[in-house]
């Protein structure tokens with residue numbers, strides 16, 4: 481097999497928008513962000529960089545940077561930025577370099593499908609870092625798939641154990657079960673809730689946004705996915721992941737729901 485784990489597989493495929501509602505989820509999140517266009521903004525866990533391209537294309541004067549844990553993901557995002565003619569315009573940092581971001585310097589941090597897959601110590605570390613680098617009054621925006629309140633702890637534990645074994649990551653932390661408990665996690669770390677929404681059914685993004693670079697970004701994603709056509713072992717691995725995902729949930733039962741939270745950092749850390 482070319483690699484193991486779902487995230488390395490997605491890196492090879494240049495997969496984009498790996499979160500609730502895919503690209504639509506990102507379009508919805510971006511529409512909620514309180515940005516004028518000249519702020520200091522960080523994406524926490526940028527993956528292959530598709531959201532960074534989308535945001536920078538729409539607001540070119542943002543001072544935009546990203547922080548990633550995985551060097552391979554960072555390399556894929558750097559390749560996407562080059563492909564989209566954005567090389568050098570977005571600072572792509574790895575976790576060991578995170579102290580280059582000055583404390584209290586950021587107006588906004590956003591994360592999509594990152595915080596819910598972290599274990600407890602990593603989640604605490606991430607929130608502490610985000611709170612420390614945001615200005616007081618700065619905003620944390622998250623787009624995460626969280627467990628519906630009716631899902632039991634034993635179901636969650638079983639699904640997360642399956643995901644850890646088959647994909648190398650969990651689906652979602654049991655601590656993020658229902659909106660109320662999820663919001664409390666952030667409130668306990670120095671944030672206050674501004675809004676909590678789900679993407680309204682039928683919501684559609686503003687079609688006027690389709691800068692040239694977003695088309696290039698889509699092409700970069702297709703280029704990665706086309707590897708499936710030419711690499712049988714990659715195709716086999718993809719089929720295996722798809723089958724394992726198909727076995728994850730009981731048909732007809734709803735487990736997760738995408739939530740977009742906007743939170744204000746309330747106190748100096």
Ligand SMILES: C[S@@+](CC[C@H](N)C(=O)[O-])C[C@H]1O[C@@H](n2cnc3c(N)ncnc32)[C@H](O)[C@@H]1O
Pocket residue numbers: 487495496497498499524525526527528547548549550553575591592593594598602606
């Ligand atoms: C499910 S992927 C989502 C990627 C991207 N946000 C998206 O929505 O397409 C989770 C990403 O978070 C990154 N990640 C995990 N833990 C992290 C951490 N502590 N700091 C920064 N990135 C992290 C992973 O390497 C991966 O790229």
